[in-house]
Amino acid sequence: MKTLLQVDGLKVHFPIKRGVLGRTVGYVYAVDDVSFTLRQGETLGLVGESGCGKTTTGLGVLRLIPTTSGRILYNGQDITRLKAQELRRLRREMQIVFQDPYSSLNPRMTVNQILADPLDTFGLYRGRERSERIAFLLEKVGLSPEHGRRYPHEFSGGQRQRIGIARALALDPKIVIGDEPVSALDVSIQAQIINLLLDLQREFGLSYILIAHDLAVVEYICDRVAVMYLGKIVEMGTYEQIYNDPKHPYTEALLSAVPVPNPKATRHRILLQGDVPSPIHPPAGCHFHPRCPKRLDICDKERPPLKTLAGDHQVRCFLHS
Amino acid sequence: MQHSAHLLDIQHLKTHFATFEGVARAVDDVSFHLDRGEVLGVVGESGCGKSVTAQSIMRLIPEPPGKIVGGHIWFDGMDLTTLDPAAMRRIRGDRIAMIFQEPMTSLNPVYTIGDQIAEMFELHRGMKRREAWQQAVAMLEKVQIPAPHKRAGEYPHQLSGGMRQRAMIAMALACDPEILIADEPTTALDVTVQAQILDLMLQLKEDFQTAVMMITHDLGVIAEVAQRVVVMYAGKVVEQAPTLALFEDPKHPYTRGLLRSIPKLGERSRQGRRHLEEIPGMVPGLLELPPGCRFEPRCSHATAVCREREPELLDLGSNRLVRCHLYGS
Numbered sequence: 001m002k003t004l005l006q007v008d009g010l011k012v013h014f015p016i017k018r019g020v021l022g023r024t025v026g027y028v029y030a031v032d033d034v035s036f037t038l039r040q041g042e043t044l045g046l047v048g049e050s051g052c053g054k055t056t057t058g059l060g061v062l063r064l065i066p067t068t069s070g071r072i073l074y075n076g077q078d079i080t081r082l083k084a085q086e087l088r089r090l091r092r093e094m095q096i097v098f099q100d101p102y103s104s105l106n107p108r109m110t111v112n113q114i115l116a117d118p119l120d121t122f123g124l125y126r127g128r129e130r131s132e133r134i135a136f137l138l139e140k141v142g143l144s145p146e147h148g149r150r151y152p153h154e155f156s157g158g159q160r161q162r163i164g165i166a167r168a169l170a171l172d173p174k175i176v177i178g179d180e181p182v183s184a185l186d187v188s189i190q191a192q193i194i195n196l197l198l199d200l201q202r203e204f205g206l207s208y209i210l211i212a213h214d215l216a217v218v219e220y221i222c223d224r225v226a227v228m229y230l231g232k233i234v235e236m237g238t239y240e241q242i243y244n245d246p247k248h249p250y251t252e253a254l255l256s257a258v259p260v261p262n263p264k265a266t267r268h269r270i271l272l273q274g275d276v277p278s279p280i281h282p283p284a285g286c287h288f289h290p291r292c293p294k295r296l297d298i299c300d301k302e303r304p305p306l307k308t309l310a311g312d313h314q315v316r317c318f319l320h321s
Numbered sequence: 322m323q324h325s326a327h328l329l330d331i332q333h334l335k336t337h338f339a340t341f342e343g344v345a346r347a348v349d350d351v352s353f354h355l356d357r358g359e360v361l362g363v364v365g366e367s368g369c370g371k372s373v374t375a376q377s378i379m380r381l382i383p384e385p386p387g388k389i390v391g392g393h394i395w396f397d398g399m400d401l402t403t404l405d406p407a408a409m410r411r412i413r414g415d416r417i418a419m420i421f422q423e424p425m426t427s428l429n430p431v432y433t434i435g436d437q438i439a440e441m442f443e444l445h446r447g448m449k450r451r452e453a454w455q456q457a458v459a460m461l462e463k464v465q466i467p468a469p470h471k472r473a474g475e476y477p478h479q480l481s482g483g484m485r486q487r488a489m490i491a492m493a494l495a496c497d498p499e500i501l502i503a504d505e506p507t508t509a510l511d512v513t514v515q516a517q518i519l520d521l522m523l524q525l526k527e528d529f530q531t532a533v534m535m536i537t538h539d540l541g542v543i544a545e546v547a548q549r550v551v552v553m554y555a556g557k558v559v560e561q562a563p564t565l566a567l568f569e570d571p572k573h574p575y576t577r578g579l580l581r582s583i584p585k586l587g588e589r590s591r592q593g594r595r596h597l598e599e600i601p602g603m604v605p606g607l608l609e610l611p612p613g614c615r616f617e618p619r620c621s622h623a624t625a626v627c628r629e630r631e632p633e634l635l636d637l638g639s640n641r642l643v644r645c646h647l648y649g650s
Contacts (some may be wrong), residue, residue, distance in 0.1 A: 216583070269516060
């Protein structure tokens with residue numbers, strides 16, 4: 001499979017400004033040296049708890065926020081230095097679906113207008129082709145052309161997420177980033193949207209980056225999974241590697257903490273102490289060491305390197321180096 | 322006066338809301354009970370009436386537009402639906418306590434958490450300030466907040482989400498209540514913190530012998546903590562069963578659909594991808610409820626009788642109840 005996207009050493013640091021002069025007094029190390037690839041037709045999951053940098057990674061890749069350093073190669077071209085005009089062309093190739101279907105659609109626009117907006121921006125599908133295109137998009141996401149004349153408030157959460165997906169597909173993108181696309185939906189609606197995303201991927205050959213905190217949903221959808229903690233990828237591998245054979249103590253703890261809808265499941269739960277530390281002052285050495293049940297002497301002194309194990313399974317932990 | 326063998330006995334509760342478009346029957350003839358020392362799970366999706374049921378028990382329904390229009394909530398020989406406000410105030414927080422989903426919005430931002438917990442002891446136990454503060458610090462210690470003396474003097478915004486929820490639990494358990502109602506207590510938390518909080522709640526339940534009503538949309542949480550489950554849909558109880566029985570042999574088509582529609586952790590990596598069954602359509606609006614069974618428009622087993630007549634809550638024996646025509650004679 002062709003590599004569509006290659007991210008090398010991506011860093012996104014946000015300056016913290018204080019005082020009347022707005023002096024920079026520190027940085028939030030939101031994304032700190034993240035590297036991964038996305039192949040054509042593949043789904044990569046970015047998982048982790050709040051503040052781990054998964055959403056910032058997504059926004060950085062889309063260049064919706066400025067990146068501090070690192071390279072993002074799309075089809076071999078570094079897009080971190082693109083000028084506004086060149087960036088516009090890139091927008092057709094990469095789209096995003098947001099978590100909250102209530103705040104990501106303009107309440108003053110009809111669905112037709114919402115779907116026409118990206119087409120207008122790029123001058124595509126003019127005249128009669130326009131309404132055909134919109135009808136096609138609506139049908140693909142399981143809505144009907146009559147829905148086009150309505151406003152977002154007339155739809156349920158699940159239907160709104162369908163509209164958000166139709167808008168993301170309007171420009172025939174190659175990559176769609178889903179930022180928690182199903183987590184705001186009711187349980188009985190989630191399955192509808194998950195199945196829709198998988199169907200659309202098959203039909204249009206899309207590549208997905210799925211940002212989510214629900215580990216069961218990520219396992220179900222993704223081919224490969226990257227586990228993030230405090231701005232870094234601590235483990236990355238195929239879904240089988242991550243879920244059947246997790247190597248990093250954080251991944252193990254994360255998986256063991258998920259409540260399983262099976263009262264007979266007997267599992268060994270690894271209870272982590274404390275909360276995720278602040279990304280402003282990440283702990284020295286391995287960022288996870290203060291909460292790690294398998295800590296070694298070296299862990300609070302040196303940063304573990306990302307080590308590649310058999311089968312391209314990567315882990316950032318001294319237990320495996 | 323009627324007495325019930327149960328700690329809390331909700332009988333035919335109806336809580337309705339007046340809106341411009343009509344009456345929303347948010348809780349419509351709901352009956353279930355809670356026994357001493359048990360954890361009862363109440364599960365359902367948004368709009369099913371699970372939170373309104375909890376607010377009805379606590380008499381926290383904003384009135385107007387809401388109103389308890391029928392039924393009884395029996396607690397220690399008293400009907401909470403008709404209790405006068407002063408008597409209700411003595412029960413609320415003292416004998417029946419509640420914790421909410423978002424601790425940031427349910428804690429007062431301008432008082433320290435020590436103050437807020439101490440207030441419980443001053444109000445309900447008539448303690449003096451100094452003693453109440455010491456008790457508050459002791460409660461923070463019980464919910465395993467590190468450095469409780471220091472934390473008691475901090476404001477809610479200085480605590481992390483998990484710490485805030487611990488503080489909420491400390492406040493709820495301060496007066497050693499007989500019933501703790503937890504409304505999505507871990508939904509806003511990260512999964513590793515959720516595990517800590519659930520663990521803490523179960524442990525405290527043992528220590529304090531509190532009955533817990535756990536309201537959640539997460540079937541995983543239910544499976545881990547509840548002994549018995551009430552499934553709600555569009556203002557009605559559709560199924561009630563011991564937890565193990567519910568997950569092994571769900572009776573109502575809605576419960577079955579729910580269990581088949583969620584991806585389960587570890588399933589795909591061990592057995593391959595199973596097709597996720599969808600429940601078509603969506604939850605009906607409370608103003609446009611179908612005339613018969615409320616699940617009928619989305620149900621694959623629906624027949625003519627389901628469209629015409631609402632099913633009764635049927636007793637299947639072995640502590641199982643189901644509201645579905647499939648099980649009628």
